[in-house]
Structures are given as C-alpha cells and as structure tokens.
Amino acid sequence: MTKAKRGIYAAAVTPFNEDGSVNKDLLIGYCKHLMSDGGCDGVAPTGTTGEGTSVAMRDRLALPEAFANAGIATDAVIFGTGAPAAEDCVALTQSAVAAGYMNALVLPPYYYKNPSDDGLFAYYANLVEKIGSDDLRIYLYHFPQMSAVPLSTDLVLRLRKEFGGIIAGLKDSSGDFEQSRAFIEATGGVSEDFDIYPSSEAFLWDGLSIGSAGIISGSTNVFANGVQAAKSAPEGSERNAAMEVVKTARAVAGRYPLMAAMKQIEAWRSGNDLWTRMTSPLVPLTAEQKSGLRADLEAIGAMPASAV
Incomplete structure (x- = not known):
C-alpha cells in the first residue's frame, strides 16, 4: 500500500538555520511530535506553510532521505x-x-499565468512519465490565491482518467468550501478512492459528510488535537460543541500571518527561538502581533504549557 493514509495532516512549518538552510534534525523531531502529542495522523512538509517554494533545492532534495x-x-x-x-x-x-x-503534493507550474489545461496536463503527464512508477501517488494542489494558476475540475478528471490511481487526490486551499464540494462531486471523493483535503479544519465535518479524506491545514501545527476531538465526537450537541472549539481556534490563527504565527507558537512550546526565523520575503511576528497572539491563545486555553 503506497497511498498516504487519510486523516488530519499538518502542513508542517520548517525550521531554518542562520545560513538559511533547513535544520533537518529539528524538522524531523518536530514532525514526530506532530504525529504523537501533536495529534496529527500525518504531515505535509515543504508545502506553503512550510515555506516550501523558498527552501533551497539542495535541502528539498535531501529531506526525504533524512x-x-x-x-x-x-x-x-x-x-x-x-x-x-x-x-x-x-x-x-x-x-x-x-x-x-x-x-x-504538486503545485501547478506557477510562474506563467493563464496556462491552458493542455499545458497543465502536459506538466503533470511529464511528471508521471519521468518517475515511471505505478506506485507514485500525486495529490494535485489547488491554491489559486498563491499560485494564480487554478486547477479546473475538467483537468482533474482528465488526469484521473489518463493515469488512474497515480492521481490520488487533491488539496483544495481555495478557502471556499463550495470549491471543495465541486471537486468531491466531480470525482466521487473517497467513494471513488480520490482523496480530497480541504485546507481549513473549520470545514472538517462538512467535508467528511460528503466524501473528503480529512484535512491538510497550516493551523493543525497547533490545533490538531482539537480537530481530532471534533472528528471523533458523536453526532449532535457534542460534535457541534467540539466544532465550535475548532472554528474558534482557526479564527485565532487567521488573525495573524499564518506561517509566522505557527512558528512563534512552536518557539514558545519548545523554548527554541530558532523557530521564529523566516525565509525572505516573509518576516517574524512583530512585538505587537506576538502580544496579541499570546493573549488570544490564553483566552481560548491554547497557550503551550511550557510558555505559561
């Protein structure tokens, strides 16, 4: 079985050394934490929240072996x-x-804008053909706000028809649940073994109820345990209450630059300020933002115990 298990994933943040290289040991230890005490079923490193497109190729190439x-x-x-x-x-x-x-997890080629579906199909087809393994599993990455290259449902269906199970799923970071619904309805979602992951845990049960595979989110770097509680809560008032906790936490994360906020919280949890380092052009939280984030976390009982 080569396909990633379904569930709650964190788009893991990335620690950087002073010279801009990835601190691999720290990242690996952090991912182990996310998948144990952190409450995650899995991790998605070198994605958007992990500043993946700003990570040097030499580091990105070395991470899987590590x-x-x-x-x-x-x-x-x-x-x-x-x-x-x-x-x-x-x-x-x-x-x-x-x-x-x-x-x-594969973004479309995001420099040239308004490419045709034929051009995008060729990009993904080239990847499948060059890797040359039936065990490959590609998750298409729809994030038009950042890439400015949206993926159409027609393209997704065309790739799925041509390459079958190699096109394993899709991460929808549009922030629009109706877009996630459109992808699920077009592909059949988990009932057709196509794993669609909305990017906000606020959509957890909306997605699961119609065939999503879980969530891949930046804020589950911190709040995954609450998401798991909502996922396992019985339908009714208990689940509704748990989802309100999830939505409140997600709203807190949304008040700040997400990557910098998640890194600041990890710096507080671990006691290691290296975590606050960002790659250009991103910057750490300002003193005012740090103070606001701390107050917001304390208000919802989510401040790391080690930082209290």
Whole structure:
C-alpha cells in the first residue's frame, strides 16, 4: 500500500538555520511530535506553510532521505514537490520516491499565468512519465490565491482518467468550501478512492459528510488535537460543541500571518527561538502581533504549557 493514509495532516512549518538552510534534525523531531502529542495522523512538509517554494533545492532534495533514515512512516508523509520548472518537479519527486515516500503534493507550474489545461496536463503527464512508477501517488494542489494558476475540475478528471490511481487526490486551499464540494462531486471523493483535503479544519465535518479524506491545514501545527476531538465526537450537541472549539481556534490563527504565527507558537512550546526565523520575503511576528497572539491563545486555553 503506497497511498498516504487519510486523516488530519499538518502542513508542517520548517525550521531554518542562520545560513538559511533547513535544520533537518529539528524538522524531523518536530514532525514526530506532530504525529504523537501533536495529534496529527500525518504531515505535509515543504508545502506553503512550510515555506516550501523558498527552501533551497539542495535541502528539498535531501529531506526525504533524512526522513527515511529517521524511520518516519512513508504512508504518513506527503512531500510538497511542485516547482515552476517541470524537471525540478521531477527531481524533487524522484528524491521522495527513492526514499520510499510515494505521495507528492504538486503545485501547478506557477510562474506563467493563464496556462491552458493542455499545458497543465502536459506538466503533470511529464511528471508521471519521468518517475515511471505505478506506485507514485500525486495529490494535485489547488491554491489559486498563491499560485494564480487554478486547477479546473475538467483537468482533474482528465488526469484521473489518463493515469488512474497515480492521481490520488487533491488539496483544495481555495478557502471556499463550495470549491471543495465541486471537486468531491466531480470525482466521487473517497467513494471513488480520490482523496480530497480541504485546507481549513473549520470545514472538517462538512467535508467528511460528503466524501473528503480529512484535512491538510497550516493551523493543525497547533490545533490538531482539537480537530481530532471534533472528528471523533458523536453526532449532535457534542460534535457541534467540539466544532465550535475548532472554528474558534482557526479564527485565532487567521488573525495573524499564518506561517509566522505557527512558528512563534512552536518557539514558545519548545523554548527554541530558532523557530521564529523566516525565509525572505516573509518576516517574524512583530512585538505587537506576538502580544496579541499570546493573549488570544490564553483566552481560548491554547497557550503551550511550557510558555505559561
């Protein structure tokens, strides 16, 4: 079984050394934390929240082997491997596959705008053909606010028809649940073994009820345990109450630059200020934002115990 297990994933934030390189040991330890005490079923490193498109190629290429050497389960990791250059995407995906990580979250080529569906199809087809493995599992990454290259349902269906199970699912970061619904209804969702992940845990039960596979979210770096509680709560008032907790936490995260906020919270939890380092052009939270975030977390009882 090569496909990633379904559930609650964190789009894991990335720790950087002073020279801008990825601190691999710290990232691996953090991902292990996310999948234990952190409440996540899996992790999606080098995605948007992980500043993946700002991570140097040498680091992105080296990470899968480091994860494998650390014994991190291959069915619990979906590496972000998208790149504007088709052959960079191939190289990044091949490094993951070579290390046993067959699941890749793949942005469309995002520099040239308004590409045709034929052009986007060719990009993904090139990836499938160059990797040349029936065990590859591609998760298409729809994030038009950042990439400015949306993926149409027609394109998704065309890729699925041509390559079958290799096109394993889709992460919908549009922030619009109706878009997630459209993808689920077009593909059949989990009933047709096509795993669609909305990017906001506020959509957890809306998505699960119509065939989503779970959630891949930036704010589950911090709030995944609450999401798991909502997922396991029985239908009715208990579930509704648990979802209100989830939605409140998600709203707190939305008040701040997400990547910087998640890193600041991890710095508080771990006592390691290295976590606050961002890659240009992103910057850490201001003193005012840090103070506001701390107050907001304290108000909902979510401030890490080690920082209280």
